[in-house]
Amino acid sequence: xxxxxxxxxxxxxxxxxxxxxxxxxxxxxxxxxxxxxxxxxxxxxxxxxxxxxxxxxxxxxxxxxxxxxxxxxxxxxxxxxxxxxxxxxxxxxxxxxxxxxxxx
Amino acid sequence: xxxxxxxxxxxxxxxxxxxxxxxxxxxxxxxxxxxxxxxxxxxxxxxxxxxxxxxxxxxxxxxxxxxxxxxxxxxxxxxxxxxxxxxxxxxxxxxxxxxxxxxxxxxxxxxxxxxxxxxxxxxxxxxxxxxxxxxxxxxxxxxxxxxxxxxxxxxxxxxx
Amino acid sequence: xxxxxxxxxxxxxxxxxxxxxxxxxxxxxxxxxxxxxxxxxxxxxxxxxxxxxxxxxxxxxxxxxxxxxxxxxxxxxxxxxxxxxxxxxxxxxxxxxxxxxxxxxxxxxxxxxxxxxxxxxxxxxxxxxxxxxxxxxxxxxxxxxxxxxxxxxxxxxxxxxxxxxxxxxxxxxxxxxxxxxxxxxxxxxxxxxxxxxxxxxxxxxxxxxxxxxxxxxxxxxxxxxxxxxxxxxxxxxxxxxxxxxxxxxxxxxxxxxxxxxxxxxxxxxxxxxxxxxxxxxxxxxxxxxxxxxxxxxxxxxxxxxxxxxxxxxxxxxxxxxxxxxxxxxxxxxxxxxxxxxxxxxxxxxxxxxxxxxxxxxxxxxxxxxxxxxxxxxxxxxxxxxxxxxxxxxxxx
Numbered sequence: 001x002x003x004x005x006x007x008x009x010x011x012x013x014x015x016x017x018x019x020x021x022x023x024x025x026x027x028x029x030x031x032x033x034x035x036x037x038x039x040x041x042x043x044x045x046x047x048x049x050x051x052x053x054x055x056x057x058x059x060x061x062x063x064x065x066x067x068x069x070x071x072x073x074x075x076x077x078x079x080x081x082x083x084x085x086x087x088x089x090x091x092x093x094x095x096x097x098x099x100x101x102x103x104x
Numbered sequence: 105x106x107x108x109x110x111x112x113x114x115x116x117x118x119x120x121x122x123x124x125x126x127x128x129x130x131x132x133x134x135x136x137x138x139x140x141x142x143x144x145x146x147x148x149x150x151x152x153x154x155x156x157x158x159x160x161x162x163x164x165x166x167x168x169x170x171x172x173x174x175x176x177x178x179x180x181x182x183x184x185x186x187x188x189x190x191x192x193x194x195x196x197x198x199x200x201x202x203x204x205x206x207x208x209x210x211x212x213x214x215x216x217x218x219x220x221x222x223x224x225x226x227x228x229x230x231x232x233x234x235x236x237x238x239x240x241x242x243x244x245x246x247x248x249x250x251x252x253x254x255x256x257x258x259x260x261x262x263x264x
Numbered sequence: 265x266x267x268x269x270x271x272x273x274x275x276x277x278x279x280x281x282x283x284x285x286x287x288x289x290x291x292x293x294x295x296x297x298x299x300x301x302x303x304x305x306x307x308x309x310x311x312x313x314x315x316x317x318x319x320x321x322x323x324x325x326x327x328x329x330x331x332x333x334x335x336x337x338x339x340x341x342x343x344x345x346x347x348x349x350x351x352x353x354x355x356x357x358x359x360x361x362x363x364x365x366x367x368x369x370x371x372x373x374x375x376x377x378x379x380x381x382x383x384x385x386x387x388x389x390x391x392x393x394x395x396x397x398x399x400x401x402x403x404x405x406x407x408x409x410x411x412x413x414x415x416x417x418x419x420x421x422x423x424x425x426x427x428x429x430x431x432x433x434x435x436x437x438x439x440x441x442x443x444x445x446x447x448x449x450x451x452x453x454x455x456x457x458x459x460x461x462x463x464x465x466x467x468x469x470x471x472x473x474x475x476x477x478x479x480x481x482x483x484x485x486x487x488x489x490x491x492x493x494x495x496x497x498x499x500x501x502x503x504x505x506x507x508x509x510x511x512x513x514x515x516x517x518x519x520x521x522x523x524x525x526x527x528x529x530x531x532x533x534x535x536x537x538x539x540x541x542x543x544x545x546x547x548x549x550x551x552x553x554x555x556x557x558x559x560x561x562x563x564x565x566x567x568x569x570x571x572x573x574x575x576x577x578x579x580x581x582x583x584x585x586x587x588x589x590x591x592x593x594x595x596x597x598x599x600x601x602x603x604x605x606x607x608x609x610x611x612x613x614x615x616x617x618x619x620x621x622x623x624x625x626x627x628x629x630x631x632x633x634x635x636x637x638x639x640x641x642x643x644x645x646x647x648x649x650x651x652x653x654x655x656x657x658x659x660x
Contacts, residue, residue, distance in 0.1 A: 016204070019121070025197075034124060034125075064240075081171050085175055
């Protein structure tokens with residue numbers, strides 16, 4: 001019995017929700033970035049799963065989207081980490097709760 | 105496709121991801137994050153997209169994990185543990201997971217087995233990238249250049 | 265015994281071993297075949313590691329006008345046995361406040377990635393252990409996992425020197441990973457495939473009847489080979505780029521707190537990395553297992569691969585014995601200002617070679633491109649330091 005599409009979708013949903021957990025419940029900026037990267041990877045896994053189980057006509061769309069998603073995730077990680085570094089240099093903290101200067 | 109392989113990789117990936125999301129020590133969480141992405145790459149291999157799996161290992165484990173590690177080292181304060189854990193995030197994540205699983209199980213269109221498709225060679229991916237997807241390719245190139253320059257400018261020392 | 269059967273003797277042995285198991289199910293045969301490949305690979309490379317560790321010391325000693333180790337066994341060739349026993353019976357010291365898991369996993373991870381990288385190289389005709397369609401990409405993906413291992417070693421030791429050494433090592437390895445990949449790119453472009461088997465097949469045959477079609481004999485290939493070799497030197501942390509393990513500077517860098525067998529594992533990983541990079545250089549540029557002349561084709565293919573590999577390893581050792589260590593900022597300068605632009609030039613030169621027809625005119629045009637950029641870069645990066653003429657003073 002080989003796994004159906006539902007198994008892969010459930011695994012990618014679980015990975016997405018674990019990323020969501022990391023992004024929502026942690027206070028350190030880098031942990032939030034780790035969560036966002038996990039969510040992006042889960043979406044990519046979804047694309048590849050649908051490509052594999054899909055019909056013959058869309059030959060390589062899923063793979064293409066996954067490749068571009070990985071490239072964009074890398075760029076976004078670089079910029080996000082540069083932001084964390086710049087903020088740390090100025091405020092000497094990485095706890096996002098302490099960055100509340102715009103609070104009304 | 106092998107069910108045993110699927111279960112092993114799924115358990116590995118999800119437990120590593122959970123460790124990455126919940127461990128208090130930042131470096132341990134990053135290493136678990138690297139293991140989780142190797143697991144996702146193993147999923148890609150299982151699904152027959154070997155090129156994407158290799159690109160995933162290359163970029164996520166080889167580049168993004170190293171970036172995160174460097175940033176952790178440059179923003180160090182003793183002790184480098186994460187203070188506070190917000191429990192509402194856990195509740196929201198569990199609710200979202202419940203919703204997603206319910207919608208997946210309710211859809212009959214996704215309860216299908218894997219059809220036989222021809223293997224996607226790297227040559228085919230290259231051809232598709234250069235003919236159908238040449239505009240997104242150029243845009244991603246520009247985006248990466250912009251991200252590179254932007255990240256450099258963000259962390260450059262300000263001249264006094 | 266014909267030349268063909270000598271060439272394929274390892275395949276015949278493997279088929280005979282598999283026939284002993286007979287009517288086993290398909291998946292068991294696949295697993296057994298993979299296991300036989302792995303055991304053969306590990307056996308060969310661990311023996312080569314032992315041989316190279318003593319040969320390196322002897323060759324270095326001869327270059328420095330002294331004998332190398334010559335006490336243990338004839339001509340000192342049993343020295344690895346003595347070294348192995350010494351490493352195994354040493355006490356395994358782990359610092360008290362070190363991170364136990366990171367400290368333990370780091371050498372294992374680095375050695376594992378080096379061994380994984382050895383699996384896709386074609387060692388002879390039909391003798392690739394694991395023929396993957398994207399083999400070259402697999403090599404680089406696995407090689408990039410080494411940095412995580414180096415970081416774990418440095419951070420897990422809870423020691424400032426280790427951390428500093430690990431940061432320097434990672435900075436160096438990340439900087440030279442890009443030229444490593446970009447110099448492999450013209451080969452992939454010209455060969456048309458990421459599979460090492462296809463790249464080796466594209467280098468078969470002889471042009472003009474006697475010059476082999478290896479990529480090193482074209483201008484972009486020669487430049488790319490030299491740059492690939494230099495980047496490989498840096499990736500395996502060899503002198504003159506061994507700042508991370510500089511013995512006179514930061515004790516042993518990220519390997520400071522490791523003793524006994526774990527230190528031997530780091531050593532093993534460094535040499536296996538050297539083998540992997542040399543093997544890939546032979547595959548990409550030196551024609552893999554092809555013979556250089558037509559009448560020499562009776563010598564089996566795996567022997568040709570081994571000869572070329574040994575030549576490259578000798579050059580590694582030769583460079584170690586000759587050149588002094590560079591400073592870490594000189595290393596980074598060299599990478600980003602010289603090696604990276606030159607490797608892009610190799611890609612452009614390969615394209616020029618292909619588009620002007622792969623004949624003499626293509627050779628001349630691509631040579632012009634490479635030479636032009638090289639001269640321009642060396643002009644631009646000149647430090648304009650004029651040194652005073654040397655004066656020698658000898659002891660009376």
